[in-house]
Amino acid sequence: MDKTKDPNISAMCTLAVGEAGRTGDWRSFRPVIDHGKCIPSQKGRSACFLCWLYCPEGVVRAEIPITIDMEYCKGCGICAEECPAKAITMVKEEGHE
């Protein structure tokens, strides 16, 4: 039996990149990471990853250095808000002046 699935739960969804469609063409702000401030990059080990935890689109990859799939990032800025090291800055996309 697959122990990762609860048979008592009939409607179970799993996160998949891009289920809501690509967002990269309408995003007005984009997150820019300063890896010089980012804790995992600084420490050289898995740590923090709050941006990965809080991103509602699941597009932050918890790796070193962290990366963001800009095809699907909607530019909400939650990652920047939650980052304790202020390593993420939201900048305006070109064409959204």
Ligand code: SF4
């Ligand atoms: S801006 Fe929003 S969607 Fe994009 S990586 Fe940050 S939290 Fe995720």
Ligand code: SF4
């Ligand atoms: S929340 Fe900030 S410090 Fe933590 S992994 Fe993300 S970018 Fe790096």
